[in-house]
Amino acid sequence: xxxxxxxxxxxxxxxxxxxxGGGGDPYIPQLITQRALEEYGPAQIMAPNDLGxxxxxxxxxSVGAPTVSLELLPSIDExxxxxxxxxxxxGRKVDxxxxxxIGGGNSLIPLLAAxxxxxxxxxxxxxxxxxxxAQMMTYAMxxxxxxxxxxxxxxxxVRHFDCPDPLEYEGIIRACAVESGGMITAVEHxxxxxxxxxxxxxGTLSFALKLGRLLEQGRGPAGAIAGPLAExxxxxxxxxxxxxxxxxxxxxxxxxxxxxxxxxxxIEPIGAEAFGSEAMTITIKNEYLLxxxxxxxxxxxxxLIVIVDAETSMPINAERLRYGQRVAVFAIGAPAVFKxxxxxxxxxxxxxxxxxxxxxxx
Amino acid sequence: xxxxxxxxxxxxxDAALLDGDVLLASTKAATTAxxxxxxxxxxxxxxxxxxxxxxxxxxxxxxxxxxxxxxxxRRELAPVAAIRIGLPSGKGLPPFTAWPDDIASxxxxxxxxxxxxxxxxxxxxxxxxxxxxxxxxxxxxxxPVRNVAIASAFSPLNxxxxxxxxxxxxxxxxxxxxxCSHTIGGLGLLERENAAILNAALLPFASRVVTSxxxxxxxxxxxxxxxxxxNDGTLMGAEFVRQFPALTFASGxxxxxxxxxxxxxLEDAIVVDIGGxxxxxxxxxxxxxxxxxxxxxxxxxRTNFRMPDILAIGVGGGSLVSADGLQIxxxxxxxxxxxxxxxxxxxxxxxxDIAVAAGAFDLGDRARVSDLPAGLVNTARGGxxxxxxxAIDSMRPGGRKLPVILVGGGAGLVTExxxxxxxxxxxxxxxxxxAIGAAIAQIGGEAEQMLSYQQIPREEALAQVTAxxxxxxxxxxxxxxxxxxxxxxxxxxxxxxxxxxxxxxxTVGALMAREPQGDGA
Numbered sequence: 061x062x063x064x065x066x067x068x069x070x071x072x073x074x075x076x077x078x079x080x081g082g083g084g085d086p087y088i089p090q091l092i093t094q095r096a097l098e099e100y101g102p103a104q105i106m107a108p109n110d111l112g113x114x115x116x117x118x119x120x121x122s123v124g125a126p127t128v129s130l131e132l133l134p135s136i137d138e139x140x141x142x143x144x145x146x147x148x149x150x151g152r153k154v155d156x157x158x159x160x161x162i163g164g165g166n167s168l169i170p171l172l173a174a175x176x177x178x179x180x181x182x183x184x185x186x187x188x189x190x191x192x193x194a195q196m197m198t199y200a201m202x203x204x205x206x207x208x209x210x211x212x213x214x215x216x217x218v219r220h221f222d223c224p225d226p227l228e229y230e231g232i233i234r235a236c237a238v239e240s241g242g243m244i245t246a247v248e249h250x251x252x253x254x255x256x257x258x259x260x261x262x263g264t265l266s267f268a269l270k271l272g273r274l275l276e277q278g279r280g281p282a283g284a285i286a287g288p289l290a291e292x293x294x295x296x297x298x299x300x301x302x303x304x305x306x307x308x309x310x311x312x313x314x315x316x317x318x319x320x321x322x323x324x325x326x327i328e329p330i331g332a333e334a335f336g337s338e339a340m341t342i343t344i345k346n347e348y349l350l351x352x353x354x355x356x357x358x359x360x361x362x363x364l365i366v367i368v369d370a371e372t373s374m375p376i377n378a379e380r381l382r383y384g385q386r387v388a389v390f391a392i393g394a395p396a397v398f399k400x401x402x403x404x405x406x407x408x409x410x411x412x413x414x415x416x417x418x419x420x421x422x
Numbered sequence: 423x424x425x426x427x428x429x430x431x432x433x434x435x436d437a438a439l440l441d442g443d444v445l446l447a448s449t450k451a452a453t454t455a456x457x458x459x460x461x462x463x464x465x466x467x468x469x470x471x472x473x474x475x476x477x478x479x480x481x482x483x484x485x486x487x488x489x490x491x492x493x494x495x496r497r498e499l500a501p502v503a504a505i506r507i508g509l510p511s512g513k514g515l516p517p518f519t520a521w522p523d524d525i526a527s528x529x530x531x532x533x534x535x536x537x538x539x540x541x542x543x544x545x546x547x548x549x550x551x552x553x554x555x556x557x558x559x560x561x562x563x564x565x566p567v568r569n570v571a572i573a574s575a576f577s578p579l580n581x582x583x584x585x586x587x588x589x590x591x592x593x594x595x596x597x598x599x600x601x602c603s604h605t606i607g608g609l610g611l612l613e614r615e616n617a618a619i620l621n622a623a624l625l626p627f628a629s630r631v632v633t634s635x636x637x638x639x640x641x642x643x644x645x646x647x648x649x650x651x652x653n654d655g656t657l658m659g660a661e662f663v664r665q666f667p668a669l670t671f672a673s674g675x676x677x678x679x680x681x682x683x684x685x686x687x688l689e690d691a692i693v694v695d696i697g698g699x700x701x702x703x704x705x706x707x708x709x710x711x712x713x714x715x716x717x718x719x720x721x722x723x724r725t726n727f728r729m730p731d732i733l734a735i736g737v738g739g740g741s742l743v744s745a746d747g748l749q750i751x752x753x754x755x756x757x758x759x760x761x762x763x764x765x766x767x768x769x770x771x772x773x774x775d776i777a778v779a780a781g782a783f784d785l786g787d788r789a790r791v792s793d794l795p796a797g798l799v800n801t802a803r804g805g806x807x808x809x810x811x812x813a814i815d816s817m818r819p820g821g822r823k824l825p826v827i828l829v830g831g832g833a834g835l836v837t838e839x840x841x842x843x844x845x846x847x848x849x850x851x852x853x854x855x856x857a858i859g860a861a862i863a864q865i866g867g868e869a870e871q872m873l874s875y876q877q878i879p880r881e882e883a884l885a886q887v888t889a890x891x892x893x894x895x896x897x898x899x900x901x902x903x904x905x906x907x908x909x910x911x912x913x914x915x916x917x918x919x920x921x922x923x924x925x926x927x928x929t930v931g932a933l934m935a936r937e938p939q940g941d942g943a
């Protein structure tokens with residue numbers, strides 16, 4: 061399988077859907093990836109099972125505030141530069157690249173690096189969605205150390221990290237992004253093909269593309285696309301996909317707390333809806349993390365909560381959600397890997413400070 | 423103050439004559455090919471109606487869609503040399519990235535990327551590459567291109583790199599016309615740069631348009647100042663428009679919203695401007711248009727102009743109606759209504775014909791629609807009202823019901839109660855709301871900065887940005903004593919340290935009054 065410039069609109073759309081409100085606007089990452097794919101040709105995509113057990117793999121992506129990259133534009137050679145610095149540091153050539161997260165612009169960074177270096181990107185990622193921190197990746201959960209790793213800033217400055225504890229590493233790399241203009245590229249989680257196969261969530265890249273195609277073709281009311289959406293999630297690593305609410309955004313607030321964008325959106329039912337007369341409240345912490353109707357939890361992280369425009373079914377990022385928008389809310393079951401007690405300890409509602417246990421929506 | 427507001431549209435040139443707050447006269451005239459004649463005709467009509475001498479007029483305000491149309495139709499655009507200051511960031515994303523081919527080839531050709539600019543925290547992104555700039559300036563000087571757009575990373579926070587490059591160009595190419603991006607847009611380098619390039623491309627045309635507006639005043643012996651209305655419902659001096667034509671891109675819908683406010687006095691309302699092809703629905707908040715949160719494309723080019731939040735649906739006086747009455751629009755006979763509509767002797771079934779058949783209003787020859795089946799008429803009337811209702815419903819702020827003001831030539835199509843509204847109002851003179859909106863426009867100023875409340879306390883930061891906004895308003899002709907802050911928006915920057923904020927302040931005030939015998943503008 062290959063992904064070329066002509067696939068990017070669909071891939072970006074699918075990845076915004078899977079970003080569950082976070083991940084930033086993929087417009088600029090898409091522009092540079094487009095340029096790279098036009099210059100170097102389509103990127104080779106490899107299924108995790110085709111990886112040689114002793115091949116050498118790493119994960120690559122951006123760390124920082126998406127808002128900053130509105131001005132501090134990424135460069136087309138940044139991802140490849142980061143990768144070269146990583147290889148030099150470790151004294152070894154990388155055979156294939158994996159994504160941090162399939163949600164948002166980070167689905168595109170490995171593609172860009174893979175195309176410019178002529179090596180494959182692996183069809184999979186470490187989150188199956190977007191989540192804010194490094195220790196939330198399945199690579200870390202599988203016990204693969206994040207370091208040795210390198211960061212690469214817009215000047216081409218390279219920093220080396222040696223910090224095997226994922227939680228500490230997250231703090232250090234975040235501070236590094238803040239000090240380097242607000243956005244860096246990181247290459248981390250060096251792993252063998254065998255380790256990658258065991259840790260990666262497989263198939264999410266090709267799925268994001270397929271999902272994006274469906275959203276492009278099915279552009280229309282959310283009610284009409286709910287059926288095809290449910291079908292496309294069937295038999296995947298995700299659980300069921302169902303529309304859990306529709307209505308109109310009647311309130312939205314957000315503020316920065318502890319380095320996160322934290323807020324709440326209230327969606328009120330309109331007319332004679334199938335979802336009762338009570339409003340739904342969505343709690344935001346970069347991503348849509350918790351959906352409640354009254355005291356009842358309708359969906360919670362790590363299940364995916366996705367808000368789409370009711371008329372066009374286009375997914376809406378948290379920063380673009382606004383008063384008066386007519387929206388539909390979809391919930392999708394998280395992959396099984398996130399549902400173990402160990403995983404829930406780092407991606408469950410309590411980790412994010414909610415006084416709730418994970419309540420599977422279906 | 424005696425003033426005339428003019429709206430120069432594609433088909434109509436409307437005018438409104440006001441004395442202070444009182445509307446003395448209004449008119450709808452045809453737009454002429456030379457524009458000037460249409461304006462002088464409109465002047466003559468309102469002055470005669472209001473029994474006012476041209477020399478007594480103290481101010482003329484013009485709203486126009488000519489610059490928007492020039493971009494959309496790719497005409498009157500001059501070639502531009504674009505200089506980006508931001509290397510080593512952004513390599514591979516040069517100016518004109520992702521522009522449609524037709525407009526890129528109409529404007530593009532010369533683009534340069536040099537090192538320089540700032541970071542979000544005020545640190546230097548890179549030292550300005552003077553040698554590279556000198557080389558670019560020499561190349562432009564040797565070419566026939568005389569319009570230049572300059573954009574630098576984080577220039578809304580620190581414009582020094584843009585200003586330094588502009589100074590070099592002025593020195594080397596005295597007849598160059600320059601647009602610096604920090605003067606025209608907020609954060610978002612590519613979008614701000616695009617806006618600067620479009621603006622630079624329009625500069626020669628802007629000069630001709632403003633000259634023709636001034637000629638219309640001179641022909642009628644008016645010596646008063648001339649203002650042109652911009653996107654946010656405020657005014658620019660004529661000289662300012664010669665430099666910033668792109669700031670007029672959304673003045674049409676803005677003027678109709680402001681005119682609706684003036685005609686009704688309602689501070690919070692939904693305004694539906696029903697024309698021949700579409701109904702444009704916008705929201706008044708504290709008497710001003712609610713702005714859109716989305717990225718706005720102008721003729722396919724991505725920009726970050728702040729525009730009114732407008733929902734356009736295909737319901738207008740010329741909208742075609744299917745034989746069963748179930749399908750309304752989006753096809754329309756547009757301004758051919760008066761020849762192609764049934765009541766005007768044509769053979770196209772339009773919403774206007776349906777309204778006449780239903781007795782909603784009297785227009786053309788009613789006998790020509792007497793044979794339309796009652797079922798068809800009822801279905802189409804119900805369908806039109808429900809389309810408007812649904813669209814109005816989706817624009818309601820905070821889920822509140824608001825009064826709905828109907829303006830534009832097609833306002834009379836609506837006769838039933840709109841369920842989405844607390845009340846439905848068609849004010850007198852609703853057909854010339856645009857011109858009235860232009861006549862009452864105020865002077866505004868805006869400023870935006872990204873800063874950290876941990877480094878600068880919020881109150882201090884607010885005062886700093888407000889002062890910058892007030893300087894902008896006074897520079898545009900505002901009376902310093904009358905300025906009030908109408909909008910403060912604080913956008914947290916995710917993932918950064920706590921307190922990192924994008925802070926924007928907008929201030930608005932009265933136009934500094936001048937006597938008609940003044941400096942002749």
